[in-house]
Amino acid sequence: MAGPHRVVIIGGGFGGLSAALKLKRAPVQVTLIDRCNYHLFQPLLYQVATGALSPANIASPLRNILKKQKNTRVLLAEATRIDAANKRVILSDGSVEYDTLIVSTGASHQYFGHEAWEQFAPGLKTIEDATDMRRRILLAFEAAEREQDPEKLRAWMTFVIVGGGPTGVELAGALGEIANDTLRRDFRVIDPSKAQIILVEGADRVLPVYPQPLSAAARRMLERLGVTVRTGALVTDIQKESVTLREGDRTETIPTRTVLWAAGVLGSPLGRMLSAETGATLDNAGRVIVEPELTVPGHPEIFVIGDLANFSHQTGKPLPGVAQPAIQEGQYVAETIQRRLRGEKIPPFRYRDKGNLATIGRAAAVADLNWLRLSGWPAWLMWIFIHLVYIIEFQNRMLVLVQWAWFYFSYDRSARLITGKNPLPLDL
Amino acid sequence: MAGPHRVVIIGGGFGGLSAALKLKRAPVQVTLIDRCNYHLFQPLLYQVATGALSPANIASPLRNILKKQKNTRVLLAEATRIDAANKRVILSDGSVEYDTLIVSTGASHQYFGHEAWEQFAPGLKTIEDATDMRRRILLAFEAAEREQDPEKLRAWMTFVIVGGGPTGVELAGALGEIANDTLRRDFRVIDPSKAQIILVEGADRVLPVYPQPLSAAARRMLERLGVTVRTGALVTDIQKESVTLREGDRTETIPTRTVLWAAGVLGSPLGRMLSAETGATLDNAGRVIVEPELTVPGHPEIFVIGDLANFSHQTGKPLPGVAQPAIQEGQYVAETIQRRLRGEKIPPFRYRDKGNLATIGRAAAVADLNWLRLSGWPAWLMWIFIHLVYIIEFQNRMLVLVQWAWFYFSYDRSARLITGKNPLPLDL
Numbered sequence: 001m002a003g004p005h006r007v008v009i010i011g012g013g014f015g016g017l018s019a020a021l022k023l024k025r026a027p028v029q030v031t032l033i034d035r036c037n038y039h040l041f042q043p044l045l046y047q048v049a050t051g052a053l054s055p056a057n058i059a060s061p062l063r064n065i066l067k068k069q070k071n072t073r074v075l076l077a078e079a080t081r082i083d084a085a086n087k088r089v090i091l092s093d094g095s096v097e098y099d100t101l102i103v104s105t106g107a108s109h110q111y112f113g114h115e116a117w118e119q120f121a122p123g124l125k126t127i128e129d130a131t132d133m134r135r136r137i138l139l140a141f142e143a144a145e146r147e148q149d150p151e152k153l154r155a156w157m158t159f160v161i162v163g164g165g166p167t168g169v170e171l172a173g174a175l176g177e178i179a180n181d182t183l184r185r186d187f188r189v190i191d192p193s194k195a196q197i198i199l200v201e202g203a204d205r206v207l208p209v210y211p212q213p214l215s216a217a218a219r220r221m222l223e224r225l226g227v228t229v230r231t232g233a234l235v236t237d238i239q240k241e242s243v244t245l246r247e248g249d250r251t252e253t254i255p256t257r258t259v260l261w262a263a264g265v266l267g268s269p270l271g272r273m274l275s276a277e278t279g280a281t282l283d284n285a286g287r288v289i290v291e292p293e294l295t296v297p298g299h300p301e302i303f304v305i306g307d308l309a310n311f312s313h314q315t316g317k318p319l320p321g322v323a324q325p326a327i328q329e330g331q332y333v334a335e336t337i338q339r340r341l342r343g344e345k346i347p348p349f350r351y352r353d354k355g356n357l358a359t360i361g362r363a364a365a366v367a368d369l370n371w372l373r374l375s376g377w378p379a380w381l382m383w384i385f386i387h388l389v390y391i392i393e394f395q396n397r398m399l400v401l402v403q404w405a406w407f408y409f410s411y412d413r414s415a416r417l418i419t420g421k422n423p424l425p426l427d428l
Numbered sequence: 429m430a431g432p433h434r435v436v437i438i439g440g441g442f443g444g445l446s447a448a449l450k451l452k453r454a455p456v457q458v459t460l461i462d463r464c465n466y467h468l469f470q471p472l473l474y475q476v477a478t479g480a481l482s483p484a485n486i487a488s489p490l491r492n493i494l495k496k497q498k499n500t501r502v503l504l505a506e507a508t509r510i511d512a513a514n515k516r517v518i519l520s521d522g523s524v525e526y527d528t529l530i531v532s533t534g535a536s537h538q539y540f541g542h543e544a545w546e547q548f549a550p551g552l553k554t555i556e557d558a559t560d561m562r563r564r565i566l567l568a569f570e571a572a573e574r575e576q577d578p579e580k581l582r583a584w585m586t587f588v589i590v591g592g593g594p595t596g597v598e599l600a601g602a603l604g605e606i607a608n609d610t611l612r613r614d615f616r617v618i619d620p621s622k623a624q625i626i627l628v629e630g631a632d633r634v635l636p637v638y639p640q641p642l643s644a645a646a647r648r649m650l651e652r653l654g655v656t657v658r659t660g661a662l663v664t665d666i667q668k669e670s671v672t673l674r675e676g677d678r679t680e681t682i683p684t685r686t687v688l689w690a691a692g693v694l695g696s697p698l699g700r701m702l703s704a705e706t707g708a709t710l711d712n713a714g715r716v717i718v719e720p721e722l723t724v725p726g727h728p729e730i731f732v733i734g735d736l737a738n739f740s741h742q743t744g745k746p747l748p749g750v751a752q753p754a755i756q757e758g759q760y761v762a763e764t765i766q767r768r769l770r771g772e773k774i775p776p777f778r779y780r781d782k783g784n785l786a787t788i789g790r791a792a793a794v795a796d797l798n799w800l801r802l803s804g805w806p807a808w809l810m811w812i813f814i815h816l817v818y819i820i821e822f823q824n825r826m827l828v829l830v831q832w833a834w835f836y837f838s839y840d841r842s843a844r845l846i847t848g849k850n851p852l853p854l855d856l
Binding site: 035036037038054055056057059060063067068073076077078091093127128131138139146183185186187393395396399406410412414415416418426428 | 463464465466482483484485487488489491492495496501503504505506519520521522555556559566567570574611613614615616821823824826827830831834838840842843844845846847848852853854856
């Protein structure tokens with residue numbers, strides 16, 4: 001006799017976790033596989049990178065979230081391959097069989113063929129990325145305080161953020177606040193507010209997926225924080241001590257020691273494995289082009305959701321790489337699995353767009369709720385409310401609230417620690 | 429004309445920082461040098477290692493603490509040598525001249541000639557040590573959940589803590605709570621409460637510097653948490669998968685994958701440099717034997733304080749390596765410097781012993797206030813109160829309080845993240 005239907009989920013991000021939670025009462029056996037032992041609240045990762053929150057405030061142990069869910073086990077493991085013919089996930093230390101597979105391993109950043117840029121311009125996808133970015137930002141100010149050569153000093157005091165989407169805008173806004181407020185009286189030689197923060201975007205405006213008036217509002221708020229916004233500018237080279245931009249036919253090399261990458265997205269390597277195994281088509285960002293039911297063509301038992309999926313059946317273009325589509329997809333797949341077990345008909349996935357939100361620092365944000373557009377204070381209050389509601393653990397909600405309240409009144413970012421591999425001597 | 433008197437402090441721990449703060453209104457120019465950009469509240473480091481607090485909760489940026497102190501600058505740098513003849517501190521990237529030098533670089537752990545043990549039995553002195561220890565503890569349970577071989581499983585579920593001083597007792601108590609309460613429903617195969625936690629101490633009781641009845645109380649509290657206390661036991665070998673103990677003529681090898689080192693103390697390398705440079709005598713723990721005024725013999729302009737100093741003039745033995753002596757020494761030195769500038773007479777240093785405190789988990793502690801001895805609940809309340817008062821930043825005081833309160837009611841340790849170098853595949 002066959003045991004219960006086995007659902008294997010790879011990836012405990014918004015998509016995979018919401019699928020697992022939605023299967024709580026289903027007559028299935030769920031295995032959630034992740035390389036990390038926690039679910040990461042990625043929308044606030046830039047706040048870790050800029051010293052406002054601690055990693056644990058935005059990371060909840062997966063076992064803790066799922067501990068009361070009896071039909072679910074968590075496996076700390078790395079999935080290296082999908083053996084679709086034998087319905088097995090190959091791990092770096094074993095394998096797991098499935099009846100239904102949900103692949104939700106997300107995306108990383110890409111450098112469009114310039115992989116050498118990564119060492120100088122790190123991206124922001126993991127806790128380790130965030131603490132590394134935090135170290136680079138803080139060390140740049142430390143090195144500036146010690147630097148004698150005025151040209152080198154200028155490079156230490158120049159920060160370039162590549163990419164004017166939500167992550168780039170939020171990083172630039174936070175950096176503006178660090179320079180103007182947080183570090184104001186910390187140094188004796190340099191004046192942190194003299195730091196130059198440059199946000200580079202290839203399109204003609206920041207937040208290109210937002211309505212035009214909100215992009216303009218975001219730009220104004222950034223400029224008020226001292227950020228130089230360079231739209232229509234393409235990065236053509238990144239070296240250890242400079243970044244080169246092209247605007248039209250004009251080329252310019254900016255001396256800088258800190259470049260932060262918030263540009264290209266690339267689907268996780270498991271998408272390419274899946275494509276090789278099943279013949280599924282990938283788009284040019286390495287995302288799997290899925291059927292209207294979020295399945296891989298020819299494999300109704302394999303779902304791909306979240307940032308790794310390219311679902312274009314609704315609007316003609318892929319859904320944005322944010323939390324909402326991933327959550328809705330995870331819930332849809334969990335319901336689809338239960339409907340199939342009951343022999344019911346399955347409607348295609350429909351995304352309900354609840355809108356977009358981005359902060360540009362203290363008391364400044366833009367919100368596009370489709371029926372309502374907000375900027376400034378009201379958008380910022382909404383942003384705080386929504387993010388607090390979505391943070392999973394009650395304790396972290398309290399901790400984040402205390403830190404935001406403190407930050408609001410004092411401008412202080414208490415988590416500005418330089419940790420990790422010993423960074424001394426400073427590279428002056 | 430000479431500028432103001434230059435005081436250089438190496439090390440921003442309890443000793444160095446309290447000296448710097450006490451010099452706030454003195455007519456001197458202070459330079460505080462540290463390898464880290466933060467002051468670390470070391471007494472709570474074990475709570476980071478056991479997932480109860482985040483690193484930033486117990487680390488405050490030195491620049492932030494000192495930002496209003498106009499006569500003080502902070503240098504993120506590593507002191508490699510002291511050039512006492514020319515009154516200069518040599519950094520890995522430059523040098524700094526002093527009129528008065530305060531060396532407060534603390535101590536690390538030592539393995540008494542068995543340096544090979546370090547890789548299997550890490551100590552706990554830095555933030556990086558704490559997150560590494562946290563990773564090892566959590567990974568052991570993850571590996572146990574996956575392990576098929578019953579003997580190997582036993583080794584993953586066995587935790588050995590070497591050293592029955594305050595750090596060892598606090599680690600063992602926290603591990604007992606993790607196994608019994610925090611992880612209770614997290615796993616599907618193993619039962620974390622079956623974990624074996626062994627505290628090894630060479631003396632005939634734990635907390636040997638405490639009065640005998642408090643040692644006995646601590647032992648009872650540990651045993652209530654499921655900790656096996658092995659006193660009069662010496663570690664004779666540590667390997668990747670075992671630790672060997674000798675009790676009298678009996679030798680025993682315990683299979684274990686997690687050994688935590690809370691035993692020997694070794695003064696920082698700067699003590700040895702100072703000894704080579706000035707002829708100062710070191711004790712067998714590498715501490716500098718100081719004069720009654722905490723100076724190096726023959727060098728009244730060089731003070732050594734905190735864990736790096738061996739001050740035995742008061743009781744005939746060195747002061748304990750905890751926060752109180754370091755703080756009092758730092759304040760004494762700051763006053764001494766000001767008295768000298770005024771040409772006043774300088775009394776020798778006197779330590780006022782305010783007592784000792786150690787926790788053994790939730791609602792359990794021992795306190796020896798000299799005039800009063802407490803154990804259990806009252807000692808624990810006192811421990812909480814005193815630690816909250818001594819945590820430097822108001823914000824961190826609130827954050828720690830929220831987390832302790834949450835922990836008290838839920839047994840949940842939310843900061844149990846496995847971070848750092850990718851730990852997969854599990855070493856089964």
